[in-house]
Amino acid sequence: MLKLSTKGRYGVKAMFDLAQHMGEGPTSLKSIAERQGISEHYLEQLISGLRKAGLVKSVRGAQGGYLLGKEPDKIKIGDIIRVLEGPIAPTDCVSEEDPETCAKAQYCVTRTIWEKVRDSIAEVLDSITLQTMLEDAKKIESERSLYMYYI
Amino acid sequence: MLKLSTKGRYGVKAMFDLAQHMGEGPTSLKSIAERQGISEHYLEQLISGLRKAGLVKSVRGAQGGYLLGKEPDKIKIGDIIRVLEGPIAPTDCVSEEDPETCAKAQYCVTRTIWEKVRDSIAEVLDSITLQTMLEDAKKIESERSLYMYYI
DNA sequence: ACAAATCCCGAGTGTTTTTATAAGATATAA
DNA sequence: TTATATCTTATAAAAACACTCGGGATTTGT
Numbered sequence: 001m002l003k004l005s006t007k008g009r010y011g012v013k014a015m016f017d018l019a020q021h022m023g024e025g026p027t028s029l030k031s032i033a034e035r036q037g038i039s040e041h042y043l044e045q046l047i048s049g050l051r052k053a054g055l056v057k058s059v060r061g062a063q064g065g066y067l068l069g070k071e072p073d074k075i076k077i078g079d080i081i082r083v084l085e086g087p088i089a090p091t092d093c094v095s096e097e098d099p100e101t102c103a104k105a106q107y108c109v110t111r112t113i114w115e116k117v118r119d120s121i122a123e124v125l126d127s128i129t130l131q132t133m134l135e136d137a138k139k140i141e142s143e144r145s146l147y148m149y150y151i
Numbered sequence: 152m153l154k155l156s157t158k159g160r161y162g163v164k165a166m167f168d169l170a171q172h173m174g175e176g177p178t179s180l181k182s183i184a185e186r187q188g189i190s191e192h193y194l195e196q197l198i199s200g201l202r203k204a205g206l207v208k209s210v211r212g213a214q215g216g217y218l219l220g221k222e223p224d225k226i227k228i229g230d231i232i233r234v235l236e237g238p239i240a241p242t243d244c245v246s247e248e249d250p251e252t253c254a255k256a257q258y259c260v261t262r263t264i265w266e267k268v269r270d271s272i273a274e275v276l277d278s279i280t281l282q283t284m285l286e287d288a289k290k291i292e293s294e295r296s297l298y299m300y301y302i
Numbered sequence: 303a304c305a306a307a308t309c310c311c312g313a314g315t316g317t318t319t320t321t322a323t324a325a326g327a328t329a330t331a332a
Numbered sequence: 333t334t335a336t337a338t339c340t341t342a343t344a345a346a347a348a349c350a351c352t353c354g355g356g357a358t359t360t361g362t
Contacts, residue, residue, distance in 0.1 A: 212359020
């Protein structure tokens with residue numbers, strides 16, 4: 001159905017939350033889960049993949065938690081999605097990673113459609129970084145207070 | 152996983168098959184299913200939806216079958232996908248049809264990402280019609296015979 | 303009139319994916 | 333040493349997916 005699963009959505013929310021709390025030391029899963037309204041145990045599984053991919057770093061023990069693995073302008077939304085949902089692939093025959101080879105691939109007209117869909121999704125997701133999101137959030141916030149001012 | 156289900160893929164294949172056999176009278180499900188390698192009974196379910204949406208017309212009885220409901224340049228791939236897979240909606244909060252209203256929608260930064268994804272998918276799918284596919288197929292075929300000629 | 307071809311409709315079914323939940327092991331700060 | 337966290341693995345309910353099946357309705361050709 002061309003739908004994102006909760007993995008991707010929760011993952012992006014969690015990463016954005018981490019970005020918003022940069023410079024405050026490690027952020028615990030518990031606090032992320034509470035702020036974002038996500039099951040802590042479930043988030044645990046998701047962040048495990050993000051850690052293995054180097055998108056976050058973990059600090060164990062009391063007062064521990066997670067930190068971004070890179071600068072926010074180096075983390076694309078596409079990176080997060082690919083870790084949590086696998087390669088972008090509206091169909092198996094046009095997967096970003098080892099596409100299922102089909103004998104008719106060369107002459108297949110439908111295949112070219114799915115390629116275009118894949119590329120347009122990838123282009124959007126790779127054009128947005130956590131930094132972009134932080135800037136967007138700041139902009140929305142300032143517009144919001146401007147509006148409040150004039151009431 | 153941002154994946155298309157077989158419904159959408161089979162549906163587009165079947166519609167393209169119908170387009171390729173225009174002017175030859177009604178095309179039976181059986182022949183479409185055979186050519187495209189799809190279960191006939193399953194395809195029956197899918198085409199039922201396409202008929203109700205007016206994308207195909209049916210002719211009952213012996214020698215019956217299906218015909219395109221409109222000219223091929225009037226049938227967008229997006230139309231077919233929406234009938235078979237529902238509105239384009241990478242997440243429920245940005246569905247093309249009655250999006251799930253969320254209290255934070257106005258300030259939600261992730262939401263704007265999913266909107267962009269939705270729009271880019273819709274743009275691709277609505278820019279391609281069955282006519283486009285017929286032209287692409289003809290082009291590929293002529294390139295293929297040209298290549299054969301030079302061997 | 304009858305048989306064959308074909309569309310039409312709804313119910314049932316096995317598999318996979320999704321979305322968690324739970325329990326316990328490991329590590330560290332205070 | 334205790335409380336706070338991360339880490340790992342197992343279990344499982346629910347939903348979606350991809351068919352499968354059976355029978356009914358309609359039309360054509362003999």
